[in-house]
Amino acid sequence: MSKVWLVRLGEYGEAEADALATGELATGWDLPAFEQAMPRDAILKLLEEAFPEQKPGTLQNWAVQLNQFCNKAAAGDLTVTPLKTASRQLAIGRIEGDFFSAKGKHPARRVKWLITDLPRDALKQDLLYSLGASQTICQISRNNAAVRFEEIVRTRKDPGDSHLPTSIKNDDEEDLEDGNDQPIDLAEIARDQIERHISSTFVGHAFTRLISAILQAExxxxxxxxxxxxxxIDILAGKSTLGFDSPRLVVQVKSGDIVADQPTLQGLIGCIADTQSDHGLLVSWSGFTTPVRQRANELYFRVRLWGREEILNALFSVYDRLPEQIRADLPLQRIWAVLPQEDLG
Incomplete structure (x- = not known):
């Protein structure tokens, strides 16, 4: 049975575009001497030489992760990458070939991408919880993950943990192997829960009303x-008491599993002229097709794109000013938590 590996591509997703374009999962550790697979002790020695300012425990942790990535992960295994630059979607790939050094300094594996636009809410909560591990690289094995991710690749749906054959776990795996044994990124877990609540509560026109409430709070x-x-034209918005002042917006809203495409974007651009608006706002809960995203910079001063990341950021910034009914339908509470230690991946 193949394994499943969580592999992150930068704190801000800075390595995602290159990985998706080239099929190379390159980690963020800069290790020019790491040109071929080597034992964990040798990896640790390289890390000690490259990062002498780091604590011994941190270096041990990084060595475990890189050992898994280089020596434990095998051709045929699946990789799952939570994307930070594509409306919080997931990319799933299958490892091809052995470890290599990307650009002569970054430990890397080649993958064949199978899915690059899977919504996070396609996964049930237990698998999402595993993806909340704060490590850059770790194996995801709990809750029959290997079997379920193979089914997700086939159908784009999570079958859950019942009525499926159970994957076999190797008892001699190292520490830190499983996402459920890792320090958990509480903010990521909370964000996933909020997304699922919005998906189930604000459907169709109710989602449009939520976007309108956010704009009113602004x-x-x-x-x-x-x-x-x-x-x-789903929403017209303007400043001042009567809404006549600039910036004047025309807003198109797509809820549910609708992905905003090029005709939708072109229609919105036409509506900007028709309504004498200054700008357009295209809001899509399930994200945008690649041609639409490729036009984001070109249209920056005319049209803005709000996917899940932008919607949630806007929601959090004005939550206390939202109408009471909206807050009753979406009850949120701020909490304080210790941040997980960041690594370089």
């Missing part, structure tokens, strides 16, 4: 189109 006057055909 100081806009809004007009929401009634349910049904809206000719590409």
């Amino acid at each position: 100081g806009f006057q809004t007009q929401v189109s009634p349910p049904g055909s809206d000719k590409g």
Whole structure:
């Protein structure tokens, strides 16, 4: 049975675009002498030489992760990468070939990408919890993960842990092998729970009302189109008491599993002129097609794209100013927590 490995691509997703384009999962550790697979003790020695300022426990942790990545992960295993630059989607790939050094200094594995746009809420909560591990690299094996991810690759749906053959776990695996045994990124887990709540509570026109409430909390006057055909205009928004002042926005909202495509974007651009608006805002809970994302910089001063990441960030910034009914439907509470230690991956 193949294994499943969580592999992150930068604290801010800075290595994602290159990995998706080249099929190379390159870690963030800069180790020019790490040109071929070597035992964990040798990896640790390299790390000690490259990062003498780091604590021994941190270096031990990194050595375990790199040993798993280079020596434990095998061709045919699956990798799962939570994307930070694509509306918090997941990318799943299958490892091909052996370890190598990308650009002569970054430990890397080649993968064949199988899915690059899987919504996080396609996974049930127990698998999402495993993806909340704060490590850059670790094996995900609890809750029959290997069998379930193979099914997800086939159907894009998580079958859950019942009525499936059980994957076999190797008892001699190292410490830190499983995402469920790792320090948990509480903010990531909480964000996943909020996403699932929004997906189930704010459906269709209710999602449009949520976006309108966020804009109102930001100081806009809004007009929401009634349910049904809206000719590409879901919300009109403007500043001042009557909403006449700039910036004036025309907003198109896509909820559920609809992915905003190029015709949707072109329709919104047309609506900017038709309504004499200054800008357009394209909001899509399930993200955008690649051609739409590729136009984000070109249209930066005319159209903004709000995927899940942007929606949640906007929601959190104004939550205390949202209408009471919205906050009742989406009850959130701030908490204090110790941040997990960051690593370089």
